Amino acid sequence: MDNRAIVKVATLPLYWHELSYLSEDEKAALGLVSLAANEVNVLTRLNLLQLREVVDDTIVDQGYWIQRSVILRIWSAKLYEFKIFIDNLCSGKTKCASKAVIDLAAKAQKAFTGAEKHSGYEIARESRNEITNHYELNPLRKNIKHLDPKSDVSICLHDIRCNSFSRLGEAVGLVGLLLRKTSSTNDVAEKAAAFESWLDWNLLASDWIDGVELDFYEEFVFKHFPDRSAIEKAYYVDPRLVGEPTKDLIPMFLRGQDK
Secondary structure: OOOOEEEEEEEOOOOHHHHOOOOHHHHHHHHHHHHHHHHHHHHHHHHHOOOOOOOOOOHHHHHHHHHHHHHHHHHHHHHHHHHHHHHHHHHOOOOOOOHHHHHHHHHHHHHOHHHHHOOOHHHHHHHHHHHHOOOOHHHHHHHHHHOOOOOOOOEEOOOOHHHOEEHHHHHHHHHHHHHHOOOOOOOHHHHHHHHHHHHHHHHHHHHHHHHHHHHHHHHHOHHHOOOOOOEEEEEEEOHHHOOOOOOOOOOOOOOOOOO
16 A cells, blocks of 8 residues: 555535435536536646746747646636526526525625626636637637737647647737737736736636535535535545645646557
8 A cells, every 4th residue: 555645535425316305407406516516626626736837938838838728718618607607597597496596596696796806807708708618710810919920829749649739829819818908918927917817716716616516515415414424535546646736747748649
């Protein structure tokens, strides 16, 4: 066991047939909230495992920045998509016969107010609409007007296809968006501040989803099993499956692949 890492996980036993007291809408809503929280947790973890200092403007640093921004915008889009789900429940656009679900959605919508006023919210919304969940030419036509003519848009190729990347795509898609959403046409510090504000919004919205999930579980699960407790168990796992932020990093390059 010396070469194994120890991970402790507390599990609350639960089986599908035990939720028979819930309506169809309640089961579906609980499942969707849990699904969204799982996705956000995975993407949060991936983001935390790619925090490294960019030492200079090398190709490797640019590749790292691209990898980080791809994960960030997928994470951001998932958060925004969940916000739309909550809004649609509250507005009645998504039909739901459960008053309990609607009440929880209203509570979640109210709790989101702070995140909606955050400076990173607009970038989260626009990145989801323009370059993540949808691919449209019109927004990128606007972005290119803000790029410095001397912007490096090099294409970086590698024998293994998934190790290749292009500065061109990020410049037109993300950098152009960040510059368009700031007052300056090409201020590096302002662009960096916008990026960090966007990251801060993701963290804030992730905390929000965590609270929403807890509310749903409290309403639809926990209070129905007051005598049931989570059981903690230690698992011995491959140490490669356990990482520490700033110490362990998601690899940027693969070896031993044909493609």
